[in-house]
Amino acid sequence: MRELTIEDVRAAVKGGSVFACGGGGWVDHGLEIGGAAVAVGRPKLVQVDELPDDAIIITATAIGAPAGRDWEMIGTDYIKAVKLLMDNYDGKVVGIMTPQNGMSSTINGWLPAAALDLVVVDATGDIRAHPTGKFGTMGMAGRIDHETIQVVVGGKRATGSYLELVVKGTTAKTSSVLRTAADMAGGFIAAARLPLPASYVKKHAAVGGVSLAIELGKAIIEVEEQGAEAIIQTICDFTKGEIIGSGKVIKKDVIYSGGWDIGTIVLDVQGLPLTLHVMNEYMAVDDSEGTRLSTFPEVITTLSTKSGEPVSVGDVQEGMELAVLRVKKEYIPLSSGVKDPSVYPEVERALGVSLVEYAFQSQE
Template sequence: MRILNHDDVLAALTGGSIYASGGGGFYEHGLAMGHAAITINKVKLVSLDELNDDDIVVTAAAIGAPAGTTDWEMTGRDYIKAAQLLIDHYDGKVVGFMAGQNGKSSSTNGWLPAAALDLVVVDALGDIRAHPSGKFGNMGLTSDEHYQTIEAASGGKRETGSHIELVITGKPEKTSEVLRKASDLSGGFFASARNPLTVEFLKKNSVVGGYTLAIELGEAVLKAQPDGPEAVLDAILNQTNGEVVGTGKVIENNVKYSEEGTYDIGHIKVQAARGSVLTAYAANEFMALDKDGKRVGNYPDVITIFDKATLKPLTTSEISVGQEVIVFKIDRSNFPLSAGVYEKANYPEIEEALGIDIYDHVFDKQ
């Protein structure tokens, strides 16, 4: 067991911002929620091996489009309320919370409900990197004909009448769609708790140790920051075995919020060295990367765009035409994958929204 502290909040979100792949929530929101958790109680991070195989763990997640293009409100009590609603309607004992992904705020998603309810944070994730829908973080449950989930959510501005609280049961494929639509109605972003699962299941299907990977990456970045951006980039490359795909100037950013799919959809183009053009396709997060029309990066690879001057990982809304950036990738072979990556049923709506193939490139190297 590890008692997380304020330094761990900063490290988790610094590393999570790189794994965010252009999305993953809001850094300042993650800081606020993480520090709040540490303040109200001890936040206990435990490994799966410290729990019994039949112990139940719940995923805490934020749902919606994270680029800051909608009028959302999600407070700390929303994370706690969603967790409490699930526990109140679930016929079983929950021992802790995990996150569906790393990200700019999602790396601390499970901390506040765990602290408030005196439970633990479990060192496992539904996905090492951020992704556009809960289906990708469901660890292979989307197509499971037998698993019936329970999901709860809370969020939205009360003063405008957009606040929503709900509890839903059913197949994850359907409940994920309902919660995404409800998120749109609440203002575009709200807190959820979902998928009570056994530790035995998580050992086989989750990204085991995913929180620790983000914290360790964040620690390496923070240690290098006093020495400047070049030192930070070297630290990231060394810690992740990632690569710089290209450096150049942004020439297009057409990412916009789509109410039909409740995603931030579009692409960002970068004029790189020797006339090459890099195109990063975003559905909330970067899901594919082309170089002169050839696919060079594809989910579940981590695809991150940094501001060149500061080495700050950028969300899609923070990227401006004319900005000098570094396009970075961590190949999928360099980190653990969850079972959700392999589910073909997760991909069609994202492929349709972006107008490109993604799934066919997922395991083209195997």
């Protein structure tokens, strides 16, 4: 167990931005909420093995689409979501984890943990960001024999879109309800969900996911003054990743629909198109002949060739020069959630491309 600091906040946002894979929130929001966490309390990061098997861990997150522009989430929304879950759950909550890394999602639970005297658990539901909550549920999405509880809080007070919702049911059904609530609240909303014992998290989460983001962030910060090439090389070295294409964005066809940003981004790579398939995050990459180069759950991230910084889907513009990072799945911890075939069809239908046949292929 160790106390998290403002330096950890900055590093978590830097490293989390790589694992954001084009989504995972916003840098400014992550710094704001993380800064508030270390200002109001002393959040502590614990390894899941430090907790007894029966200790209850919940997941704190934000749900929505990175390009959504009409949302409002303030620090108290994250705290209230966790408090409402604790008030409506028949058990003692000990710790908070995040369902994914991201620009802000790596530190999702730090503020409510600090405010409510809980610990931050060094585990993630997925090492990288993903489009639906089901990917981050550590294999619970397909369970119809388990009732869970999920809570959302947020929305613009000035426009009357603020809402609070407590819902119980199967993980799959309640996750769909939360996505609708996020859309109704303006595109993004704070959430707390899925109380599970530490014994389950130990077996099914991406254990050590928060520390991984922090350490990557520290490595990036050390070389920032050396420029873009040094940053990109450091990211590749740390993650064992590779640049699978680099060029100018020649087309961005991404629209907001039903709580998601869906579409494609095309780069001109030495005169040939490279297509990135987007559902909030980058889910697949195809070359000019339609050959699949990378598929979720691999890490797929766009990096600015000018700054070396990760560029989110919402910030990508035509004319930008980007490098596409791929980290093979053999080099990242994979949770049970991303190994669950039942969570893929919803995304495949939205994108119109196959994912599951590639996601479960043995690594070359």
